[in-house]
Amino acid sequence: MRNLAAPISPKLPVLMHGADYNPDQWLHDPAILAEDIRLMKLAGCNVMAIGIFSWAALEPSEGQFQFEWLDQVLESFRQNGIYAWLATPSGARPAWLAGRYPEVLRVGPNRVRNLYAGRHNHCFTSPVYREKTAIINRKLAERYGSHPAVVGWHISNEYGGECHCELCQEAFRSWLKRQYGTLDALNLAWWSTFWAHTYTDWQQIESPAPHGERNLHGMNLDWRRFVTEQTVAFCKHEIDAVKWANPGLPVTTNMYTLETLDYRKFAPILDVISWDAYPDWHIAQDNVKVASTFAFLHDMFRSMLHKPFVLMESTPSMTNWQAVCKLKKPGMHRLSSLQAVAHGADSVQYFQWRKSRGSTEKFHGAVVDHAGHEHTRVFRDVAELGGTLASLSEVTGSATHAETAILFDWENRWAVKDAKGPRNAGLHYEETVQDHHRAFWQQGIPVDVIGSEDNFAPYKLIVAPMLYLCREETGRKLEAFVERGGTLVVTYWSGIVDEHDLCHLGGFPGPLRKTLGIWAEEIDALHDYDLNGVFLLDGNPLGLSGRYESRQLCELIHLEGAQALGQYTDDFYAERPALTVNSLGQGKAYYIATRLGDDFLLPFYRAVAAQAGVARVLDSELPAGVTAQLRTDGSSDFIFLMNFSDKAAEVVLDGRSYIDLETNETLETVIPLPVDGIRVLKRDAAPLRS
Template identity: 35%
Template sequence: MADTTPAGEPDAAPVGLTRLAFGGDYNPEQWPETVWTEDVRLMREAGVTMVSVGIFSWALLEPAEGAYEFGWLDRVLDLLHDSGIRVDLGTPTMAPPAWFYRAHPDALPVTADGVRYAFGSRGAICHSSPAYREAVARIATALATRYADHPALALWHVHNEYGVPVSACYCDTCAAAFRLWLRETHGSLEAVNEAWGTAFWSQRYGSFDEIDPPRTTPTVGNPAQALDYRRFADAMMRENFRTERDILHRLSPGVPVTTNFMTALSQCDSLDYWAWGREVDLVTNDHYLITDGRRTHVNLAMAADLTRSVAGGAPWLLLEHATSGVNWQPRNPAKAPGEMARNSLSHVARGSEGAMFFQWRQSRRGAEKFHSAMLPHAGTDSRVWREAVELGADVGALAEIRGTRTVADVAVLWDWHSWWAQSLEWRPSEDHDARERADTFYEALYDRHLTVDFAHPEADLSAYPLVVVPALYLATEAAGRNLRTYVEGGGTLVVSYFSGIVDEHDAVHPGPYPGALREVLGLTVEEHSPLLKGQQVTLAGPDGAALTGDVWTEFVVERGAETVWSYTDGLAAGRPAVTRHRLGEGTAWYVSTRLDAEALTAILTPACADAGIEPRDELPRDVEVVRRSGAAGEYLFAINHTGADVKIPLPDAGTELLTVDRASGRLTVPAGAVRVVRLDG
């Protein structure tokens, strides 16, 4: 079973913070010192409890190699401390200064096409570079030596958003590091040849020196090699994080160390966050709405649930999100009135110990000058500022929930290695998107008002009555055994198509599809039959009901499973489309085509019945009801994303914390508002 709990203290919290964290990235170096006093005064007015400082300040802190200028940072930290504001202090290693690259141009990363990036942005890092590693250790040591005992220090913030925008470098230094990583990981050259299937296309290697990174080739390269390179790149970034973390632990004991994740943005898929969650003392996350016309609050809930799961269920911290519009999407609309508060408190409902933003004061210069901030260009006479102040008061009123944990109903399996493998070239259909399946299944569960934990495929699943597998192309034999044990023990499993196909080396499991999941599902798949763009198929089910699928069909053969829905047209007409397999004390469902979130309701309704999960039909659509529980009590969050007032049933009477009103029976949640009830029970 995979261990997915953090390595640090399970409830590590920023030192000296007695309330929920509220604030944002603070970049005083972008402003004259005359502005700093005003900043701190306004922070107090807004209810700010913590700010992140120094994340992109390397050039100012170390203007030349080994020459440090800490005076300005001393004054900033003292000013914040005098005003009772805690500090999340960054190591600025995401953006090395110009002097570093002038001395070490080979530390700039190289693309798979052989192009070396230039200085002038951020995150241009070859993580195998010895010069970069030496410089990182030097600046982290200098910061820890100077500020370990500063009374404002609450948290160490290493680097920034590892893997963004560059995760993998393909230079010769990385090639040498990759060969060493392969020796350590596989043990021998023969094991590498076996894992990569190098008998194919005459790719067999006679020595480690013959192996290079998966650079650009005339046609598709070796997928197992590409998958291992994703693992290698992730390992190099994690190794550099550990270097800084260990320095900070040694020189600044007792202060938690974190780095900000980006767990659920599909653009940021280069890290195995199950592994990273074991390295940090406190899991933190950045989340930004993808405004592409979909229900953005659903993706937000998914990000929060996934981050909490990476934290092993422990409290975590939202370290960045936006007060309003961002600046890096094709179109960047402002948030609607009240949306900032709903976004923030939805994260808190799902386990965050606060709500932090990028950034405090909106920049006048640079690439992010149109990214919203707590204090916008419009100043304090603005809607964003007034909403930020109101939110600060609300977050302050929720201090008592600190340390409680979000209560989940079901689990969704998630594995970054499977995602990486699925995204490689030459798969049966480019229209099948593993992330889209995860989003859609999550949306279907969200609309059933079920709170989700995410879990590794080899984790203990016995606590969950229902486990959903949206896309698990890569499934180890251990994962297959784990799911069979789960179902035999009484669990209910729902699996989507093209799962269980390959092992950890992207080799197809022996025998018919779906490989590692054949036994638990009670079926085989003779052949995948993806659909052409725009094609659809019809499914017939109980009592003549019909569903529409697209993208994918399969030739399914029952091997103990029963057919629940059948194809009525297409190449698979007359064959099973959705099956149900009773195994031991439990049940496993299989869905062999792509259904949208609404159509999945027809599958999840009977699956939930199998799992003993009662329907929650009394809760309106787009109204979240989430519980946090702990020694402090039981708390119910109700978040109304609709434009109408709603009433929701309460399991017990209690006190609403934001209005201090008593509540019992049915709680009224105004349009676009949030209510948090401390239940009496």
């Protein structure tokens, strides 16, 4: 059993509530700070992320530092019981730095160096950039590392992107030498004999480019690994420059885009995981799918350290960069914010506190609008949530106990997106993973989202959708998991390539073939307008029946010890197996050979979870669009009932005694939930199983 977590900071052992605060944008108006402090207290905000893009204000010219304005802000915070995540400002360098040292600016894949602009426009390999960030970071640590208002370090901002300069090219070649040792080993791993692309000198190797090499999939994969490692190394360089001043002060870096970096690689160097969530609510009124998608993401970030995380950014109203920037309708701010808490957040924080007057994010949502006062709908929503979070302080530090895990690997994601075929119109890896996660979310079953390198032992049930890149080691781990009594579910397009993106020989699904008891001979790709179907066989051990539509991919498999539970209904492979189960040791392994929808996944996982002994948060059926999530401190369970449907609902309790955590009302039978409604309940905790 995992240890139950402690609060993120003993300085602030309650749920954190606050925003990105940019007082450096308002230094010309000294009255703003005093007014902001008044409004922060009025909104029930207790923490601000500060200094994120303040390098030019802190060091307006090289070696000339101005900390007095930040001194004043932090002292005002201290006097008013407000705390700060103090940022290192590397996310956006000052103009003098780029002008004097152009090597700090990134070079794009086209090999053209960027002009001074934007943010995330810096080379993580550059010795100059590392030197200059270390200087400003050490200055901040010396001055504020023991400041009573500082609750933790906010390292940079939303690391992402890549640089292709000569410094990075040399670093990439050095990284490859460490990985492979010899060019012969590299050429074999990259299968560079294809199109006669064999390398005979390390200097011939260049990073992927639109006008250069892009077809060696092993190379593409290694480049992404290198970019991640180089960024993690830079992050650690930043952490080392501040951590020494007060080793007890936690460090985090806020994560956002999934595209370029494997965020799990950051977890070992961080004390707290934080991320920035911007759901697109009210898109065609499909809030259920939006909610389940962000439930998956919350679960993924929480699972990186298996303890409470920080929701570092969200919007209190709208963004200004989505295709259609919808306002949050009444009730949605409370619901969406508490959804993060339900899935393990110990904070709700926003971008931004006060709207910028100019530049690219001047219309992005904020707690304080351009009107500059508290008499707005958004401010009232934020203040109301501040009161709610204060009433839920008991939840702080509590853990999520999941008996089910879903495998989601960044390397697999990269490899799937690089594959040519079988459906270049889209394999929809992330959507598929989220579909499987949603089937548990709909039942109120907590889920961890883990990687192949994580420990499988704590789980009863593991789901591996489209595990295309499957190492031999991962295959052995999953085989051992099943043999020890675990239940495994794997889908089509799994066990296809190894860690070098080389196809497994001897038959798919490669390292999973014995565990699953099947051989996947071919895979048929369907056009978007094509359908097949799966008919469940009578008397199958899951007790399921009926016909379900299948789409996009249909694998043609042979049984090698597995039992068929369902068959295809159409095409030349009609009546061939489409759903199987294999017994191995004390456990079972299921294989879903085609893409099936929610109408199948929900009853399937309901049956599989029951068979595996996986507990639901509530032992009762939840209405469509309603979910239940659980956090526990070992003595008490905290149940979050949330209604994301477009109509009012009722939840029938399971006979146990509950208390509404906000009203202290005792509840035993039925809980009404209005549209966008949420109730937070407390009950005595059952002992957690080891």
